[in-house]
Amino acid sequence: MSALPTPFFLDLSGSRRFAVHHAPSGAVDTWGQILCVPAFNEEMNRCRGMLTLQARALAEQGVGTLLVDLHGTGESDGVHGDARWENWRADIAAGIDWLDGQPGGCIGLLGVRLGVALAAEALGNTTATGRALIAWQPVIDGKNYLTQFMRMRIAGNMDRTDIPKETTADMRATLAAGRSIEIAGYEIHPALTSAIEGSRLSRIVPPPATPIAWFEKKTGAGDELPPASAATIEQWRSHGLPVTAQVFDGPPFWAVHDRANAPALIEQTTAWIGGLRDTR
DSSP states (O other): OBOOOEEEEEEETTEEEEEEEEOBOTTSOOOEEEEEEOOSTHHHHHHHHHHHHHHHHHHHTTEEEEEEOOTTSTTSSSOGGGOOHHHHHHHHHHHHHHHHTSTTOEEEEEEETTHHHHHHHHHHTOSOOOOEEEEESOOOBHHHHHHHHHHHHHHHTTTOSSSOOOOHHHHHHHHHTTOOEEETTEEEOHHHHHHHHTOBGGGOOOOTTOOEEEEEEOOSSSOOOOHHHHHHHHHHHHTTOOEEEEEEOSOOTTTOSSOOOOHHHHHHHHHHHHHGGGGO
16 A cells, blocks of 8 residues: 655745655555656646556555656746756756655656656766666657647647748747747747757767666557667667667557556556666
């Protein structure tokens, strides 16, 4: 049985980050802690249910989990227009520090979608080694991802006749001029879009000996990963990183409007993290 989740605020020099810690019950030996690095914008909200289920499953196995709303998101201080990539990295570092003060310490980061890039960067910025990286449906190329996000605004304005038609090039020109844009109710600052556009997982190499688990939704009859994912994994392996890649059956819970769960992903993730105990 897992203990009740504990909500609280992490204090970063007077600026608060809302967090929820799922700790194992007193009947379970706690041997480690996982920090979740959330997905971007609406994907973050769609993934909350899955991350809560994952936290409960890990608690039953003796692993605590910390869920944090990054600066300008969720219940944390700030507005989305003030969000910056470097501030989000600082939030992750604060979460790691807090978990290091809990039983077992921080043994790894679970990144979701764009959060995988943030998690990989955060691991590279810490002095500790051996923390794991768990990647759920990683965003490989930030520029392509941002283009897809911009198309949401184009689709939302498709039937409007009171405004001129817009392209992704128009939005990028607005950003290049130093002005924010709004997409699906989220204000995005040029500094944040620039950081996202420059994000390429193949260029973000975690520290040596980082155990990595890569989980991606099955798209065909076999277990093959998309070429871009396979190429990124091989790039990491070329640096000597031990990467385990698995596909899972289930809905694209990060993309659907109605709540959807992928029990197979939770089971696979729980089993992989459980295997880390023998290496500690």
